[in-house]
Amino acid sequence: MDRIIATAEALWRMMRRIAEILLLLHWFNLLSVEGTRYSLPGKPTLTRCRSPEKETFTCWWEPSFDGGLSTTYALYYCKENSDTVHECPDYHTAGVNSCFFNKNNTSIWVNYNITVVATNALGSTFSDPVEIDVVYIVMPHPPENVGVTVLEDKGWPFLRLSWEPPHKVDTRSGWITLIYELRVKLEEETEWEMHLAGQQKMFNIFSLRSGGTYLVQVRCKPDHGFWSEWSSTTSIKVPDYFQRERSVWVMIMVSSAFIFLIITWLIHINSHSLKHYILPPVPGPKIKGFDKQFMKDGKSEGFFCDLVSIHFPATTTPNDEDLLVEYLEVCVPEEQELKMEDKGEDGCPKSESSTSDCDSGRGSCDSQTLLIDKCFKRVAPGLDIECSQTGTGANEIQDSPDVSSGRVKTWPSVYSPLSQHPVDLMHSLDKSKQHCLSDTLFPSDSSCPYHSHPDHSTNDNPDSTYWKFCFNNKQRLLLRPQMETQWQPHAYSEVNISATVRSSDYVEAHNISDENTVVLHSVSSSHDDREGTGYKYQGEDYSHVQRVGSDNVLMLQRGLMKEPVDTGFCKNQQANRAAGTSDTSPITRNQKPTVCNETTLSVNGPAANGYVDTATMFIKPTQD
Amino acid sequence: LHMRQSVWALVLWPSLLTASTMLGCRDDGSFSRSTSISQEKLLERVIHHAELIYRVSEESCTLFEEMFIPFPMHLQTNQAAYTCITKTLPIPSSRSEIQQISDKWLLHSVLMLVQSWIEPLINLQTTLDRYDNAPEMLINKTKWVSEKLISLEQGVMVLIKKMLEEGMLTTDYNDEDVFQHGAQPEMMDSVMRDYNLLSCFTKDAHKMEAFLKLLKYRQTDKYNCA
Numbered sequence: 094m095d096r097i098i099a100t101a102e103a104l105w106r107m108m109r110r111i112a113e114i115l116l117l118l119h120w121f122n123l124l125s126v127e128g129t130r131y132s133l134p135g136k137p138t139l140t141r142c143r144s145p146e147k148e149t150f151t152c153w154w155e156p157s158f159d160g161g162l163s164t165t166y167a168l169y170y171c172k173e174n175s176d177t178v179h180e181c182p183d184y185h186t187a188g189v190n191s192c193f194f195n196k197n198n199t200s201i202w203v204n205y206n207i208t209v210v211a212t213n214a215l216g217s218t219f220s221d222p223v224e225i226d227v228v229y230i231v232m233p234h235p236p237e238n239v240g241v242t243v244l245e246d247k248g249w250p251f252l253r254l255s256w257e258p259p260h261k262v263d264t265r266s267g268w269i270t271l272i273y274e275l276r277v278k279l280e281e282e283t284e285w286e287m288h289l290a291g292q293q294k295m296f297n298i299f300s301l302r303s304g305g306t307y308l309v310q311v312r313c314k315p316d317h318g319f320w321s322e323w324s325s326t327t328s329i330k331v332p333d334y335f336q337r338e339r340s341v342w343v344m345i346m347v348s349s350a351f352i353f354l355i356i357t358w359l360i361h362i363n364s365h366s367l368k369h370y371i372l373p374p375v376p377g378p379k380i381k382g383f384d385k386q387f388m389k390d391g392k393s394e395g396f397f398c399d400l401v402s403i404h405f406p407a408t409t410t411p412n413d414e415d416l417l418v419e420y421l422e423v424c425v426p427e428e429q430e431l432k433m434e435d436k437g438e439d440g441c442p443k444s445e446s447s448t449s450d451c452d453s454g455r456g457s458c459d460s461q462t463l464l465i466d467k468c469f470k471r472v473a474p475g476l477d478i479e480c481s482q483t484g485t486g487a488n489e490i491q492d493s494p495d496v497s498s499g500r501v502k503t504w505p506s507v508y509s510p511l512s513q514h515p516v517d518l519m520h521s522l523d524k525s526k527q528h529c530l531s532d533t534l535f536p537s538d539s540s541c542p543y544h545s546h547p548d549h550s551t552n553d554n555p556d557s558t559y560w561k562f563c564f565n566n567k568q569r570l571l572l573r574p575q576m577e578t579q580w581q582p583h584a585y586s587e588v589n590i591s592a593t594v595r596s597s598d599y600v601e602a603h604n605i606s607d608e609n610t611v612v613l614h615s616v617s618s619s620h621d622d623r624e625g626t627g628y629k630y631q632g633e634d635y636s637h638v639q640r641v642g643s644d645n646v647l648m649l650q651r652g653l654m655k656e657p658v659d660t661g662f663c664k665n666q667q668a669n670r671a672a673g674t675s676d677t678s679p680i681t682r683n684q685k686p687t688v689c690n691e692t693t694l695s696v697n698g699p700a701a702n703g704y705v706d707t708a709t710m711f712i713k714p715t716q717d
Numbered sequence: 718l719h720m721r722q723s724v725w726a727l728v729l730w731p732s733l734l735t736a737s738t739m740l741g742c743r744d745d746g747s748f749s750r751s752t753s754i755s756q757e758k759l760l761e762r763v764i765h766h767a768e769l770i771y772r773v774s775e776e777s778c779t780l781f782e783e784m785f786i787p788f789p790m791h792l793q794t795n796q797a798a799y800t801c802i803t804k805t806l807p808i809p810s811s812r813s814e815i816q817q818i819s820d821k822w823l824l825h826s827v828l829m830l831v832q833s834w835i836e837p838l839i840n841l842q843t844t845l846d847r848y849d850n851a852p853e854m855l856i857n858k859t860k861w862v863s864e865k866l867i868s869l870e871q872g873v874m875v876l877i878k879k880m881l882e883e884g885m886l887t888t889d890y891n892d893e894d895v896f897q898h899g900a901q902p903e904m905m906d907s908v909m910r911d912y913n914l915l916s917c918f919t920k921d922a923h924k925m926e927a928f929l930k931l932l933k934y935r936q937t938d939k940y941n942c943a
Binding site (some may be wrong): 266 | 772829871872
């Protein structure tokens with residue numbers, strides 16, 4: 094029985110154990126089941142501890158999951174070298190999950206060891222301990238009273254920032270030394286411009302953008318500690334100072350425009366000189382041998398003789414007396430005029446003037462510079478001057494070269510273009526109004542003003558046809574045999590003008606030597622059958638040159654000439670006058686000092702055709 | 718029962734753990750020493766503290782002098798109208814004595830000075846509040862000084878402890894009764910008394926600073942030489 098009872102008790106104990114175990118297991122199950130919803134709280138963590146002024150400090154922690162149950166947190170700390178555990182004196186001042194240490198509990202001499210414990214129904218969880226040295230966790234509040242003003246520095250604005258340390262920080266006694274930092278940016282920008290201000294509480298910012306709005310912030314930091322938070326943003330608008338710049342630009346523009354106008358005006362005034370300076374005028378062409386001065390001297394006639402064959406208008410100068418004897422003018426005026434001219438006792442000039450009505454080229458030959466004290470004979474077409482008795486008829490022209498009868502030897506070159514046909518020559522002569530002794534006739538450069546080719550134009554104006562012979566005093570006398578030979582061919586080659594001319598007795602002044610010698614050339618007046626000669630000489634008024642005296646005396650012969658010599662030939666007149674007396678009358682050289690100056694005539698004796706051949710005259714001074 | 722108790726104990730073991738961890742500070746002490754503030758740092762802070770105290774006390778004295786003391790009665794730097802309360806303290810007073818004294822005694826002297834001035838300054842605070850036209854700045858300054866003095870005392874004590882832990886001798890200086898307040902001479906005038914107090918304190922604060930700086934120089938020399 095005892096064994097049965099013992100066994101029963103053992104079984105009963107075992108069952109109780111099993112029941113307890115089961116109960117425990119059940120409880121554990123319960124616990125485990127509830128562990129999904131309830132558990133120990135998570136491990137909190139101390140996030141940070143900060144002291145704003147090195148006299149107090151605050152610690153904050155971060156709770157973890159609470160495990161489904163209400164969890165309480167506690168902060169415990171102990172000071173260095175002390176075993177006393179203290180609990181946080183103030184959980185509320187600094188907010189949730191924080192612990193505030195007041196001044197009495199704060200010591201800068203010792204370190205703090207702080208732990209946060211999370212506790213719920215199931216248990217507690219401890220955080221990691223944190224070592225704290227109050228001096229090194231100082232993080233002040235942001236600076237206060239940040240003020241910004243816009244000031245001007247010589248017209249340019251700048252920002253002046255000023256601030257104050259946080260009021261809790263004792264910087265006056267030096268308990269804490271703060272350094273400041275500020276940042277600036279324009280309102281529309283994204284990046285800040287940082288500036289370190291040191292311990293000063295004022296700062297200047299230059300180089301502002303006019304009209305922009307700037308944002309400013311300041312923060313501070315103790316010697317050992319953390320930077321404070323940025324202060325609240327202070328904004329300021331910079332006034333527009335660009336207008337001041339613009340006024341300067343306006344002034345510059347106005348003054349430059351003014352200066353530009355002045356320069357333009359100056360250039361306009363001096364445009365010509367500038368033009369010449371910049372673009373110098375192209376000099377005219379220079380032709381060798383073209384003497385401008387020669388042109389200016391009025392000897393253009395000779396020049397043009399070379400170049401052009403021009404019909405020069407008659408330009409008779411009133412001062413004919415001063416005119417030279419150099420040129421002969423053969424005019425074919427009206428008989429009445431001739432008569433009147435004959436009556437004129439004046440020298441050549443008058444006759445010239447009388448015949449000035451003729452459309453002759455006389456005027457062109459008139460040149461004061463050609464004034465020579467040479468007498469010349471003016472041969473009018475209607476006037477026959479028989480210079481010499483020996484003047485033969487025109488037919489005898491070709492007797493000898495010397496016999497210039499029928500020939501106008503003095504101007505061979507003149508008639509060079511003329512055909513040798515006497516008739517043609519005559520025609521040409523008639524046509525030609527002016528004939529000048531070309532330079533070729535004489536070796537020296539003659540200053541024959543012009544040389545007119547006898548034109549073959551049918552300018553039949555018998556009345557006014559004339560020819561003018563011009564030569565200058567430079568022309569060598571044709572008296573020289575050499576010269577004679579030179580131009581002799583010319584003479585021959587040329588038309589025997591004189592042949593036709595000789596129909597009327599003319600005395601033609603061939604040449605005026607430089608010795609004031611006039612070489613006269615008598616033209617016979619026996620040719621009446623000339624046609625179109627233009628010579629309408631009325632041989633009555635001519636006088637033959639009988640001979641030439643040795644003293645430059647021209648001996649005219651009255652006789653053949655019915656009419657006295659045209660007044661154009663002063664010598665003739667003189668001779669007429671002289672001859673009027675009886676025979677010859679000496680004509681001194683000086684009788685007509687102007688035009689009808691001395692003439693040394695060499696009368697060609699044999700040339701009884703009535704004209705004086707200069708050559709023959711020369712050679713045979715006095716044949717008669 | 719024993720089993721039940723053990724079982725229940727087993728169930729309730731988490732709570733035990735929780736309770737045991739409450740003693741973490743003590744555990745911390747094991748590793749907190751390595752993280753304690755070094756002696757040099759401590760000395761720096763103490764000196765800085767003393768400098769500030771001296772500066773502010775000097776400002777307070779000047780302020781008080783300007784406000785309440787007529788010019789002829791101004792005290793010069795070296796003279797005192799009346800004996801200072803700390804005259805009886807065994808602190809070195811001459812240069813030669815200072816050179817002879819050890820570091821410990823130097824620090825001890827500082828501590829004595831500090832401890833002897835805490836209470837008078839608190840009393841001064843009370844006295845100044847009674848003044849009619851005491852400027853607020855003066856009151857604030859004196860208040861500040863008294864607070865900092867207490868802090869300085871703590872610092873000096875920590876410093877001494879640290880120096881003692883490093884093998885320095887210790888003496889029973891916790892006995893604050895050593896300090897004899899001494900018989901306060903009768904003041905003719907409370908104002909003069911306060912003025913005297915402030916001026917004496919200013920001089921003592923300067924002494925504290927000087928001692929501490931001297932101690933610092935000794936320490937650096939020792940470390941540099943070592």
